[in-house]
Amino acid sequence: MFRYLPEQASTFAPDVDWIHNWITDISVFFTFAIFGAAILFAILWRRKGGKDHSTPQILGDHRLETIWTVVPTLIVIFIAVEGIVVHKEMRTPPENAIPISVTAQQFAWNFEYPNGKKTTNELTVPVGEPVRFSMRSKDVIHSFFIPAMRVKNDVLPSMFSSVWFEPVKTGTYQGFCTEYCGAGHSTMLFKVNVVSRAEYDRWVDDNSKEFMMTRMSAEDKGRELYVSKTCNTCHSIDGSPRVGPSFAKLWHKKEKLSDGTEVLIDENYIENSIVNPQVQVVDGFAPVMPAFEGQVTVDEIKALIAYIKSLEKTEVAPAATQAAAVVAPADLSKLTPEERGKLLTEQKACIACHSLDGSKLVGPSFKGAYGRKEKLADGSTITVDDAYIKNSILDPVSQIVEGFAPAMPPFQGQLDDDQIGDIISYMKTFK
Ligand code: CUA
Secondary structure: OOOOOOOOOEOHHHHHHHHHHHHHHHHHHHHHHHHHHHHHHHHHOOOEOOEOOOOOOOOOOHHHHHHHHHHHHHHHHHHHHHHHHHHHHHHOOOOOOEEEEEEEEOOEEEEEOOOOOEEEOEEEEEOOOOEEEEEEEOOOOEEEEEHHHOEEEEEOOOOOEEEEEOEOOOEEEEEEEOOOOOOOHHHOOEEEEEEOHHHHHHHHHOOOHHHHHHHOOHHHHHHHHHHHOOHHHOOOOOOOOOOOOOOOOOOOOEEEEOOOOEEEOOHHHHHHHHHOOOOOOEOOOOOOOOOOOOOOOHHHHHHHHHHHHHHHHOOOOOHHHHHHHOOOHHHHOOOOHHHHHHHHHHHOOHHHHOOOOOOOOOOOOOOOOOOOEEEEOOOOEEEOOHHHHHHHHHOHHHOOEOOOOOOOOOOOOOOOHHHHHHHHHHHHOOO
């Protein structure tokens, strides 16, 4: 009677359902018994033959009193004990349970597996093994609910909560947020895939880029691309200027372009600047970015836009910190040429493209550069000496080292001979 519970997909389900059904049955039984008796007595002792009859005075019955006190008491004690036993089991995860971290936010579920794999709104667990969820909310109270597993627990912003279950059959089940958490509450759903152990192992270890990318949010994908496409060499995310404008607070900013017009940084501007960067160059920056036409997909462009949008709220370092490298001219004379060279490479952002540790960025590293023999793009060989460095600063594209793009802007008119000398002295310190 009244068996309306969902599919039983965890080891808890039979216990939970048994006690739930028992309570339901006994409630239905007594409801019918009490209402049935009331109706029956009303019929039996109704007014008959058009005249009233007197009601007998009953002054109590100890047997009856005892029965209707003791029987219900035993029933509720039984329910309480059974409830405590099942609840205790549900609160005590086995030692070997697979730990999965759950982060709820308006309006999504984020899962993180022991090996660091992350998914959103999709949970995959192996059949026949206990899994434990350590849960925390980023914002308001949510509630983690998988009816088929018979688990339901609030997810709080102030403290961790946890549930565990052991799925008993493979399949796909529906998970819900079951605490009203805002306008998107009804869309805060997640899928639970219960798969075989082998399938789970294959799935959880599949960290291939393609696989991860299909599961990442656009913003996370953009963050990944920002590094993999080496945008980070020329565009900072902390507000500091490098070869190109910083991505921090760039979204919906009005920028002045080199042709004097003003542009609003929106989706189309960002897409154009990736695909065909030379067309709309922000004033004060050199037109040095290579075109990514044909090298990025629409999805990747969308992801980068999402990432740039997410940097809208970044704390930008105050101008004072950014200009920390600028020292008053009087002090400069007290510095050694090497120290002045170091300041210049920071101010002119040389170090955005030239590493100091030998790693390859946009341009050759300064480490060991001085005195080295380099093969140029035109096939000739030169020695990196004062004359080559000076020429490479003033007119960089005329002598490009093989294997590098002609991406460096010319510094003609921006550095005098003394400053170039200081930079050379500084470079000589990187043997
Ligand atoms: Cu989250 Cu409702």
